[in-house]
Amino acid sequence: MLLLFVCHYWPKTYEEKIEGCFDSPYPPKKLNLRLNHPVAITGSSLTAIDAIRTLARNNGYYIKQEDGLLSYQLDKDSLNFKMVLHSKNGFLPAVSFHLDDAHLQNDELSTEEEIAVHRTKNGGFLSLDFVFEHNFKNLFIKKDKVFYKKIKDLSLEDFVDLMMETREKINPFILLKTEYAEAEKSIKRHQSVYWKEALGILSFAMNQPAKHFSAEDLLRLKKVLLPLISMVIAYLPQSSCEELMALYEAGVLDLIAVEDGSKVIPEEKGGINYLYKDENQKELSAYFNTYVNCIGQPHLRFEKFPFKCLLDGKSLCEATYQFQSEEAGLKALTHQPEEVEVNTGQFFLKVSGLAINDYFQVIDKFGSFNPHLYMMAVPYISGYNPDNSGLDFCEAASEKIMEGIFQIYY
Numbered sequence: 001m002l003l004l005f006v007c008h009y010w011p012k013t014y015e016e017k018i019e020g021c022f023d024s025p026y027p028p029k030k031l032n033l034r035l036n037h038p039v040a041i042t043g044s045s046l047t048a049i050d051a052i053r054t055l056a057r058n059n060g061y062y063i064k065q066e067d068g069l070l071s072y073q074l075d076k077d078s079l080n081f082k083m084v085l086h087s088k089n090g091f092l093p094a095v096s097f098h099l100d101d102a103h104l105q106n107d108e109l110s111t112e113e114e115i116a117v118h119r120t121k122n123g124g125f126l127s128l129d130f131v132f133e134h135n136f137k138n139l140f141i142k143k144d145k146v147f148y149k150k151i152k153d154l155s156l157e158d159f160v161d162l163m164m165e166t167r168e169k170i171n172p173f174i175l176l177k178t179e180y181a182e183a184e185k186s187i188k189r190h191q192s193v194y195w196k197e198a199l200g201i202l203s204f205a206m207n208q209p210a211k212h213f214s215a216e217d218l219l220r221l222k223k224v225l226l227p228l229i230s231m232v233i234a235y236l237p238q239s240s241c242e243e244l245m246a247l248y249e250a251g252v253l254d255l256i257a258v259e260d261g262s263k264v265i266p267e268e269k270g271g272i273n274y275l276y277k278d279e280n281q282k283e284l285s286a287y288f289n290t291y292v293n294c295i296g297q298p299h300l301r302f303e304k305f306p307f308k309c310l311l312d313g314k315s316l317c318e319a320t321y322q323f324q325s326e327e328a329g330l331k332a333l334t335h336q337p338e339e340v341e342v343n344t345g346q347f348f349l350k351v352s353g354l355a356i357n358d359y360f361q362v363i364d365k366f367g368s369f370n371p372h373l374y375m376m377a378v379p380y381i382s383g384y385n386p387d388n389s390g391l392d393f394c395e396a397a398s399e400k401i402m403e404g405i406f407q408i409y410y
Helices: 046-059 112-121 128-135 137-143 145-151 156-169 172-189 194-212 215-232 238-249 308-312 326-335 391-409
Strands: 003-005 038-042 060-064 070-074 082-087 253-257 263-266 272-277 283-288 290-293 318-322 340-343 346-354 361-363 369-375
Touching: 038 046, 038 283, 046 060, 046 082, 046 238, 070 238, 112 194, 128 137, 128 156, 128 194, 128 215, 137 145, 137 194, 156 215, 172 238, 172 253, 194 215, 194 391, 215 318, 215 326, 215 346, 238 253, 326 340, 326 346, 369 391
Parallel strands: 003 369, 038 082, 038 290, 082 253
Antiparallel strands: 060 070, 263 272, 272 283, 318 346, 340 346, 361 369
């Protein structure tokens, strides 16, 4: 018997309990709402764009101007309608452009054999700096020597700071307009904005072997690189970009950058209070009758796996990353004891989802894989696959699963 889990799952926290609160924008038909008040949205990724487009169409309409761009007009019954995005970094997704390789692959990427040799020399761990050097920087040696000269001596952190510096200084909607123009030229000329494409290649290349990072590198990845990658490789379609610009120009769409400590407080009467700090660290609060959580598919912990009969036995194991340094492990245990476990004198960082091998077969509590049980459900593989979005990932994952099946059954 062969079992393969593939799914999305959004747990309901406030939805159906607090009027006007939605834990996700899916299915979109639940947002077919006629509203005459502002709406709070958490997140500014493609998930938020889905909510924006649905709500906007239910409360107004677009008009195509002579220059080909759109304007937006509110319906007479929705004159007070507005959407306010609350984003941790204050950025919008980057705009889709021409890709030299739509499959985000490259002959210059590290092979499985090269990664294996590197891990042998690095105590069994895959180094994030190794991946960044060989699967990002080195791509520019042949492709863009000027850009390579600019970044070749930069650390991962320095590179991200350089790329973020400009974005942080510009209003996100002005930047959106600038990137829209850049993307139009890219598509018309069939010329890639290659540093952005290379980030997509890097994300694809490191996703499968990411389970072999040390805990230290995983934390660096999440804190430093993934925020940039998730923004740049979202590839916002031109049509969505045109609608966002029209909504902003009409005063119907706004974006507020909030700190990590921002909170959504549900109200018994319905709606929520959004608590956050502004750029001057002043505490602010705003009430909204309607709220939509658009942070995307949540990464669910081991305990949330719905098939309890598998949890009750020893068939599954929580995904963890080992600390390469005992000092780093001790420090993490001191500051986040609930996130760290100690086993046979080694320190491990607990992450979301289940432990799986390179073929997406689940690992049991004894470290053995189950040849009959494959896990590709997004909420439960995100611990070992930090960037699991897109058809490219689905194709690559399917190939590995088929490899695993053929090794066992044929």
